[in-house]
Structure formats: structure tokens, C-alpha cells
Amino acid sequence: MPRQEALVEPLNVSLLSFREALQIMDTERLISLRRGNRGSVVVHTPTRTSAAYMLGLLLQSKSIALADLGAALQELEPACAALAAQ
Template sequence: MKQFGVSAPTMREALRILETEGLIKVQRGSIGGAIVHRPTPQTAAYTLAMVLRSQGTNKGDVVEALSQLEPLCATLCAGLSNRKSTVVRELRKINTASRALLDGDELAFNETMTRFHTALVQRCGSDTLKLLTGALGSICLADVRTWARSTSAHGHYPTAAERVPSIEIHERITDLIYAGDAVEVASVMTAHAKVTRKHVYGGGDLTAPVDPRTVHRSS
């Protein structure tokens, strides 16, 4: 307050805005204070969603863009010289965790499956694509989590047997990256995106506008 010559209410409002944007976390109490966070794809997603909302962009446009970018990330992963010790190792750990949850908690299984996509994007080797694809993924993640909670609550979440093909696709993608088959992994990722879109948005309205509020809550 002394440095900027502002009042206590003004400072509190500034901190509140920064916290809302995910740039700081304010800890209350005697040992509290403001902890600074670096901007992430999740915080970028909220800003991007606000821009898209202001332009009247619908969810379908975001989902389509993501379905184009994820295969590109997979292609880059397949071309990395260290892919076996980095990308493949991480993806196989996630696939193992997914199989362990086949008969377990549905929401935990869903989170593990989405983590596969996040890891694939974050390991692609391109900082720009990691940011753009990660931000779009965070926007779509709000709907994925809503779908998972709704179907689980109503007993419609895919059964253990119905979940197996999705894990097998993830395992095939991992094997193709291991083999360095950039062409085939892009094709499989594209087909996988269509199936995911059908599951999550099959009964939904893709013409609905992007909602920054749901993105912020999911990040």
C-alpha cells in the first residue's frame, strides 16, 4: 500500500482479482500471505474462453479445433528422439493406472483417462502447441467432467467392459509413438477424437456458446 499509494480496500480488490485469475493464491491466517503462481494453460484457458465468448464462438468450434491439434501433438511425440524414455514411459504409467481403475471409482477413472491426453500434449516438445492445445483442452475439460459426473450419478457411465476399448486405443497410441509411426498415430488420434466427441457431446448442444465460468471452476 505504501509503495503504490493505495488504500487497503483497493489492495484487497487487486489481490482478489489476481486470485480469481489464478495468478496468486491468498492464504489466510497468521502465517498467510499471497503466493505467486506462474500462468498455466489452465489460466490461459479462462482468458481464451472469455475472448471466444465475446466473439460468440460455440463449443463445437472449440472441440473441432482440439480434435485437429491433438493428433498434431501425437505426431510430434512420435518424432522425438527421447520419446521412449519420456513420453512413452509416462503414457504407459497412466495406462497402467487406468486399467487398475477399470472396476473402480468412475470419476477417478475418467480423470486418469483425461490425464493421458494432457500428458501427450505437454510432452510434444512445442511450447506454443502445449499452450494452445492445453488451453483448448481445459475449456473442453469442463464439459468432460460434467458428462462424467452426470452419467455416473444416473448410472449411465460406461461399464468396465465398455471402458476397455478406450484404454486399448490409448495403449495403441502409446505403442505407435514408441515405434515412431507419426502417420498412423495421427490417424488413430483423429478417430479417437471422433469417438470421444460422440460419447461426451452425443446428446449435448455443441451450438451453445463457450462459458468462461465453467472453465474457471474446472481449472
């Protein structure tokens, strides 16, 4: 991973916000942080439970009703199935 200082500018966030986001992802076990000169970030595949939790937070933050998500899926699934069948 590039140095944190090199990542904050294109993301248009402060170094403090970037580090806080890394800490949150580490707490949620989405990544593992190894600190120091040879530090690294290891990305983990989320569990179903953590993915559902994160999706719930996203839906809540955007004020999206679960019924609206279900309706969107009903519209998208047939189109996706048709594309996959080609």
C-alpha cells in the first residue's frame, strides 16, 4: 500500500480521517493493520454477518427502505439473469 500521505490527497480527506477509517475497518475486522516501518494492511473477506451489518448501516445512512431495495432487486435480477444466459 502506498504511504498514507500519498493516498489522502486523491481521496480528498485529511490524514486524521484516513487513519480513523483504517482504525474502524480494523475494529470491524475488515482489515488487519501492521504498524511500523514495514507496516502493511491485509484486507479480509467480510463474513455474511458483517456484510449484512455494513449494508444495513449504508441503507440507514441513505434513508433507503428495505422494501425499496427489494423492489430494485426484483427489477434487476431478471435483467442480470438474461445477461448471464447470453
